Amino acid sequence: MRYKNHTINPIDEFLFEIEAAGDMRVPARIYSSESIMHGLINEGEPLQQAINVACLPGIKKYALAMPDIHWGYGFPIGGVAATDWQGGVISPGGVGYDINCGVRLARTGLTHDEIAPQIKKMVEGLFRAIPTGVGSSNAIRKLSRQEFKKAVGKGASWVIDQGFGSVSDLDYIEENGCMRMADPSVLSERSIDRGRDQMGTLGSGNHFLEIDVVDTIYHQEAANVFGLSENQIVILIHTGSRGFGYQVCDDSLKMMGKAAKKYNLILPDRQLASAPIQSSEGQNYLSSMACAANFAWSNRQVIMALAKNVFKKVLSISDKSLDFQLVYDVSHNIAKKEEHKLNGQSQALCVHRKGATRAFGPHHESIPQKYESIGQPVLIPGDMGRYSFVTLGTQKAKDETFGSTCHGAGRVMSRRKAKKAAQGRNLMREMADKGIVIQARGKGTVAEEMPDAYKDVAEVVNVMHGSGITPKVARLRPIGVIKG
Amino acid sequence: MHRTKQNFREIEHTADVGLEVWGKSLSDLFLNAATGYYNLVLKNHPASTDFIEKTLELQEETPEELLVAFLSELNYLVNSHFLIGHYFYPFNLEQRPDNQRLTCKVRFITIPASLRDKLAEIKAVTYHQLSIENQDGWMYTKIFFDI
Numbered sequence: 001m002r003y004k005n006h007t008i009n010p011i012d013e014f015l016f017e018i019e020a021a022g023d024m025r026v027p028a029r030i031y032s033s034e035s036i037m038h039g040l041i042n043e044g045e046p047l048q049q050a051i052n053v054a055c056l057p058g059i060k061k062y063a064l065a066m067p068d069i070h071w072g073y074g075f076p077i078g079g080v081a082a083t084d085w086q087g088g089v090i091s092p093g094g095v096g097y098d099i100n101c102g103v104r105l106a107r108t109g110l111t112h113d114e115i116a117p118q119i120k121k122m123v124e125g126l127f128r129a130i131p132t133g134v135g136s137s138n139a140i141r142k143l144s145r146q147e148f149k150k151a152v153g154k155g156a157s158w159v160i161d162q163g164f165g166s167v168s169d170l171d172y173i174e175e176n177g178c179m180r181m182a183d184p185s186v187l188s189e190r191s192i193d194r195g196r197d198q199m200g201t202l203g204s205g206n207h208f209l210e211i212d213v214v215d216t217i218y219h220q221e222a223a224n225v226f227g228l229s230e231n232q233i234v235i236l237i238h239t240g241s242r243g244f245g246y247q248v249c250d251d252s253l254k255m256m257g258k259a260a261k262k263y264n265l266i267l268p269d270r271q272l273a274s275a276p277i278q279s280s281e282g283q284n285y286l287s288s289m290a291c292a293a294n295f296a297w298s299n300r301q302v303i304m305a306l307a308k309n310v311f312k313k314v315l316s317i318s319d320k321s322l323d324f325q326l327v328y329d330v331s332h333n334i335a336k337k338e339e340h341k342l343n344g345q346s347q348a349l350c351v352h353r354k355g356a357t358r359a360f361g362p363h364h365e366s367i368p369q370k371y372e373s374i375g376q377p378v379l380i381p382g383d384m385g386r387y388s389f390v391t392l393g394t395q396k397a398k399d400e401t402f403g404s405t406c407h408g409a410g411r412v413m414s415r416r417k418a419k420k421a422a423q424g425r426n427l428m429r430e431m432a433d434k435g436i437v438i439q440a441r442g443k444g445t446v447a448e449e450m451p452d453a454y455k456d457v458a459e460v461v462n463v464m465h466g467s468g469i470t471p472k473v474a475r476l477r478p479i480g481v482i483k484g
Numbered sequence: 485m486h487r488t489k490q491n492f493r494e495i496e497h498t499a500d501v502g503l504e505v506w507g508k509s510l511s512d513l514f515l516n517a518a519t520g521y522y523n524l525v526l527k528n529h530p531a532s533t534d535f536i537e538k539t540l541e542l543q544e545e546t547p548e549e550l551l552v553a554f555l556s557e558l559n560y561l562v563n564s565h566f567l568i569g570h571y572f573y574p575f576n577l578e579q580r581p582d583n584q585r586l587t588c589k590v591r592f593i594t595i596p597a598s599l600r601d602k603l604a605e606i607k608a609v610t611y612h613q614l615s616i617e618n619q620d621g622w623m624y625t626k627i628f629f630d631i
Contacts, residue, residue, distance in 0.1 A: 070499060073610050073630065077499070097607045097630050193564045204605045205631060243563050246607040246630075250556060253611075257549075270611050414496045415631075441601050 001037070003047050008037070014467040017062075018047065023268060024054040029062040031406070033463050036067055049076040052268040056081060057276075058088020060342055060349060066356050066406040067463040068455070072096065074271030077355035080404045085337055085348035089265065089274035090282045092256055092289070094352030095335050097249040099289055100296035101240030102174075102331035103357075103379035105390065106304055107226075108311070109323025110233040112213040112479070118314055119211065120437050123480040125310040126209060127439040130303055131201040132484030140164075140302060142197040149184035149192070151199065152244075155294035156301045159199070164305035165326075171368045173329040174358060177297040179336075183287035188251045191288075195244025195295060200302030204441065204484035206449060207239040208384060209307060211480035215387070218472040222392050225374045226327050228474050235307055236388055236476060237300050238381050240333065245292035252285045277350055286335070293334055300329055327390075328368075328377040332357045332407035340402055351402045359393035359405040359470045367393070378470050380461055381408050384438065384481045385431060385451030389461045391470040405470040409457035415448040422447035431481075440483040449483060492520030495626060501606075502628040510547060511577050513616065513623040514554055514586070518569060521555050524629065525562055525604050526595065529570075535591040536567060542586045548614045550577075550584040551627065555609040566600060567592035606631055 001008035006018045011029070016037055018028040028050040032040065040047050046069045053075055054063035060082050069078035074093025083089055115122065140162065143151060151158045156177025160167055170176045202209060214232045217223045228234070241248070259275035259282075260267055267274065275281035308324045315322070335352045342349075360367050360376045367376040376393035397403050413421065427446050431438050440446045464470045491512075495502035503520040507513030522529065540557055544550040561567040575588040595603065612628040 072499075073612055190560060190564070194560070247560070250608050411498045414498050415501065416494065416496060 001041065003041050003044070006051065008041070012467070014463045018051060020054065024051060025056070025059050026054050026062050028054045028065065030065045030069065031463055031467055031469070032067045033459070036459070036463070040069065045071040046076040049074070049269070050079065052272060053079060053081050053094070055268050056083060056089055056091065056272065056274065057265060058083040060084060064401055064404065066404070066460070068355065068406045068408055068410045068460045070410045072354060074269055074273070075352065075354045077410070078406065079354045080352065080356045080402055082340065082349040082351045082402045083277065085277055085350050088277055088350060090277045090285055090335060090350050091272050091274040091352065092249050092252045092285060093271050093273065094354050095249070095289060096333040096354045097246045098240040098333055099245035099249060099292035100331045101333045102296060102300070102329060103381055104237040104300045104304060104329040105327040105377065105379050106235045107228060107325050107327050108233045108235070109321065111231045112233060113231070115233055115315065119480050122211060122310065122314050123437045123439050123482060125314045126307060126480070127482045129306045129310050130209060130482065132204065132441055132482060140200050143199060145192055145196070148196050149187070151298055152187070152291040152294045153182050153184045154178060155182070156297040159298045159301050164302045169301065169326045172326040173297055173301075174331055175293075177294070177301065177329070179290035179293050181286050182290035182294050184291055186284050186287045187291055188247065191244055191247035191251060194247045195242060198242040198244065199295070199299060200306065201242060201299070202239050202303060202482070202484050203242050204445065207484060209303065209482045210236045210384070210478045212236050212388065212476035212478050214474050215477040216475040218474065219392060222374050222473040225371060226377050226390065226473065227325065228327070228390065234327070234476060235304070236379070236381060237303050237307070239296070239299060239303065241292040241296040242299065244295050248288045248292045252288060255281055255284065289335060293331065296331070297329065328379065330357055330377070330379055338402070340398070349402070351404070353404055355407045356404045357407045358403055359391070359397040360403045361393050361395035361398050364398070377473070378405055380406060380457060382457030383409060383451045383454035384449055384478055384483070385434060385436065386456065387458070387478070388476045389457065389472055390474040390476065391461060391464065392473050393470060394468065397469045401469055405464045406460050409455045409460060411453055412455050413453040418450055418453040419444060419447045421452060422450060436478050436481060438481045438483070445483050490519065491516040492523070494524070497628065500628055500631050502626055505625050505627065507623045510579070510616070510623050511575055513625060514551060514577065515572055515575060517551060517555060517625070517627060518558060518572065521558060521629070522568055525606060526568065526599065526602060529568060530593060530596055530599060532593045535570065535593060537589060537591050540586065540588050540590060544584050545582050547579070547584050547616050548611070550586055551616065551625065552609050552611060552614065554586055555627070559606055559609060561592065562603070563605070566595040568595055604631065
């Protein structure tokens, strides 16, 4: 296979390598099926972006792309790159605007049959309780600037102190809900302005909160450890750092654009604007990115707490009967300092995951003790009409992909085309016929987010399952959805 | 080149949204880009006689960077303060090598609470494939927004 003047070699059924050539410092490796790969070669741009990433100073081993790869700004979405912590660069394009966009899964002790008669009331209750849509605000009171800085400095523990959830939740959040390198003093006033009244808000677009039923178990042992069983009701939350994170990224890109010139970085794409990690600009970005990451974990913590309250109120049940527990919360847009083995030696790297999810295997010190024997849960959301997946982190992921895997489905249709395709259709009725109750800000949102607009996430998940990177644990089917 | 009456057109994009924009001058291009941006954010703008006036002063090295800075400023004001620019006058662009300056007075309307649900959220203005060109006597650009 070839892309432009690059040779693409199949490594195995699910892995392809673009040989390092020209300015590429390392090869690019794409996890993909053959059919997805042919589509990518035709499309061109995502592969070119993976090749561009392979040119970054200090990049190690490979520029990686997951099977949900599609073009983004600088890095492709579905991209992973690890740079040397001492001598390499950090690039905001390798994280994305929605810093720490991620997914949270909470389980309950309820079954589908137990809540089916109440699902409409539950969705209505969730929609009332959890702000959605643009500029949605006031899930919790608008924070003062001081409070906001404390919140983004401390992460999820700060909102827990305000009464949203319990301390034990922290064990089941990546980084225990707080990146310690956060430094609120580097934040712009503008970014604080955009974030102060958005704590505990879902946002819009492809963000959602779902009531799902576990409809298939693939890996019984892992499911047992995660507390998942067939017919069980779970909640899936997908959102990120909202306007605060977007502004942090915007501020950082401007800074990095100047830094790239200052440090004479030759970059194939302006949107790969970077700075040496150890420079003042690099450290500034890490500190502000960490603040945004902490905001997102706090955000999902508040939303989960609000959702739990709705469940209790609508179903009139006690905490004990509800048995509501956080399974895991994991990011898919972030850059982190991690130790990985290169040529047999452990080395500190900056791992950029943009539309890619961490997937650590058994016995890794960063995963909850309860999951030590089995590995980390990985949460892969699909579209609102089909399914999402829980998969499992592995040592193979740690060895081959810097402990990373895919993050979701990706769109196949523009929002405009989706709205056009929806004309004359009653999408709410179509979803209801599938047993899914939806409440959204407007019909436009439902049209833009309809299942036909997305790839089938199973195709993406099956590549990572087939490659042994992240085996499937469970499939979740939506029965109630709220969207902004 | 098929310009539209409004001198901007939405570009189909799978994940995000883009605009093609034309203008008889660079200033026109900027103003048409602003109009196109607001068209993406909110289809029907409210009528109002209550204005908030602000002065924008921006400076960048290239016209492309200045355009991104200008639209980013408008995006920040929509998202943080629910302000939509209604009237841009005076609007001045000064171009020197490595130094592009924009100064303008803008009358903003506050988007009423009843319409805020209808706002499309634009995360950011990007530099993707951004280039301002002269095509057949018209200034032209494509600009993409992360949504």
